[in-house]
Amino acid sequence: MNMVGILARNEASTITGVAEAADKGLHLTFPSCRNVVMLADSGSVDGTVQCFATTRLQAEKVMVCSNGAGSGKGTNVLAISGRALQLGARQVVILGGNLRTPDPEWVRLLASAVAGGKPAIALATHARDRYDASIANHLVRPLIAATFGAHLAQPxxxxxxxxxxxxxxxxxxxxxxxxxxxxxxxxxxxxxxxQGLKVTEVPLGGTVHRLAPVKTLPRCQQVVDALFYVMTWLDKPHPVSRTAAAYREVVSQTAARRSPPQLPPALCDRLTGYVTRHREDLCALFPSIRSLQHAPWGVRIPVEAWPDLLADAVEGLAAGEFLRSRDHLAVLLACRTATFWYEIESLDAQRIDSLLAHQARDTATTVRRRKITFGELFQSSWSTGLWKGL
Incomplete structure (x- = not known):
């Protein structure tokens, strides 16, 4: 049996197209097998579930719904993976319910990348707008390289x-x-x-998600929390042993806004207020920040300074400062993002890709020089921490 799981919350305008593409992809890839398309919905109120229920598919349809309280993307992913394991699925492909132009071929490409009996996961890569994917580009990508020894373009x-x-x-x-x-x-x-499992990146072309307003700051904090949690299971950062291709496109050569986006003035005020209020503690935990200049969004963080700040965060985590490192780093990422938008204004896509790759490699080198070791596990309990009232 093979499965495609679809993640959804208020995706009524796109869910039918995603379900039909998933169904077609399964039928073309596994024409003689039992196939299942599963919707995992977390509290939609716009008719997403009803749209899926009335969509005609060749595959079996399964739905798992939560009421949305305290749930999110992870709730849906865990629901899909749990049901796939229960049903004995050979492969499960997970798609976002907000895809505008889903391609049935993606099912084949992703499923084939995890074929076989050894544990394997395949991550899609998309060429995105130069101003998108800040959390992936500036946070997760360099920290994955620095602590898990893997150069992944879009982790x-x-x-x-x-x-x-x-x-x-x-x-x-x-x-x-x-x-x-x-x-x-x-x-x-x-x-x-x-765990040393097989991780493969599968290029799927340009980004095709339906854009929606996102709460970037809380999202970043959640990502840092989960990543830091796994990092504390290491004894020390791993040396780089997995290398990416010499050039992997993560920035679209064609799709780009004409000018950098602007952080809303209210957000700039909040960031500046946070940096001012926690200045002493930021300097204690991130000593590399002392030499950086003030900016309308708090602090200007150029590309050459970012690897040291990320290494400071890893060092703070290793010293047991999970919450302080997490919350301060999330704010500093917003400052790095705003700085980056102006750094790349005159660069073409390939030079931006090169900058991002070097940023990840420099972070790995900087962390390795620190000779960091991790001590105790941190039992994370989600809260807004220092961000309460920000």
Whole structure:
């Protein structure tokens, strides 16, 4: 049996197209097998579930719904993986319910990347707008390289596939509360690397998600929480042993806004207020920040300074400062993102790709020089921590 799981919350405008593409992809890839298309919905109120229920498919349809309270993307991913394991699925491909132009061929590409009996996960890569994917580009990518020894172009945020053996391994991993929210992708990738499992990146072309307003700051905090949680299971950062291709496109050569986006003035005020209020503590935990200049969004963090700040965060985590490192780093990421938007204004896509690759490699080198070792496990309990009232 093979399965495609679809993640949804208020995706009524796109869910039918995604379900039909999933169904067609399964039929073309596994024409003689039992196939299942599963909807995992967390509290939709726009008719998403009803749209899926009335969509005609060749495959069997399964639905798992939660009421949305305390749930998120991770809740849906865990529901799909749990049902796939229960049904004995050889492969499960997970797609976002917000895809505008889903391609049935993706099912074949992703499923084939995890074929076989050894645990394997496949991560989709998309060429995105130069101003998108800040959390993946500036946080997870360099930290994955620095602590798990893997150069992955897009370690979080896209479509994914897992085989049955991987699902079995995954079922034994402890999940913090943040892994039930937007921390799920970082938790999956980091655990797979921690266990030495096969991780493959599958290029799927340009980004095709329906854009929607996102709460970038809370999302970043959830991702950092989940990633830090898995990092504390290491004894020390792993040396780089997995290398990416010499050039992997993560920035679209064609799709780009004409000018950098602007952080809303209210957000700039909040970031500046946070940096001012916690200045002493930021300097104590992130000593590399002392030489950086003030900016309208708090602090200007150029590319050459970011690896040292990430290494400071890893060092703080190793010293037992989980919450302080997490919350301060999430704010600093917003500052790095705003700085990056202006750094790349005159660069073409290939030079931006090169900058991001070097940023990850420099972070790995900087962390390795620190000779960091991790001590005790941190039992994460999701909260807004220092961000309360920000």
């Amino acid at each position: 979080i945020g896209g479509e994914v596939a897992m085989n049955y053996a991987f699902l079995q391994e995954m079922s034994s991993w402890e999940a913090p509360d943040s892994a039930r929210l937007y921390g799920i992708d970082a938790w999956l990738t980091a655990n797979a690397l921690r």
